[in-house]
Amino acid sequence: xxxxxxxxxxxxxxxxxxxxxxxxxxxxxxxxxxxxxxxxxxxxxxxxxxxxxxxxxxxxxxxxxxxxxxxxxxxxxxxxxxxx
Numbered sequence: 210x211x212x213x214x215x216x217x218x219x220x221x222x223x224x225x226x227x228x229x230x231x232x233x234x235x236x237x238x239x240x241x242x243x244x245x246x247x248x249x250x251x252x253x254x255x256x257x258x259x260x261x262x263x264x265x266x267x268x269x270x271x272x273x274x275x276x277x278x279x280x281x282x283x284x285x286x287x288x289x290x291x292x293x
Contacts, residue, residue: 234258238291263292 216222226233227248243249265281
C-alpha cells in the first residue's frame with residue numbers, strides 16, 4: 210500500500226496520526242492514553258488483527274541461570290496484563 214509518509218519510530222508514527230496525517234494500525238494497549246485524552250479516536254474496532262505471539266528468548270543451555278529466570282518472570286508479569 211502506497212503512502213506519502215514513512216517513519217522509523219513508533220513515536221513518529223503516533224505523532225503523524227495525532228497531527229491528522231491519516232489512520233494507523235497499532236497495539237491498542239499503547240494507544241489507550243491517547244484515546245483517553247481524546248487525541249486519538251478508535252475506528253474500525255470490529256476489524257482488529259489477530260494477536261501476535263510474544264516470546265522471551267535466552268541463550269541456549271540446559272539450565273537457565275536464576276538471575277535470567279528472575280528477569281524473564283519479571284518481564285512476563287509486566288507484559289501479561291497488556292497482551293490480552
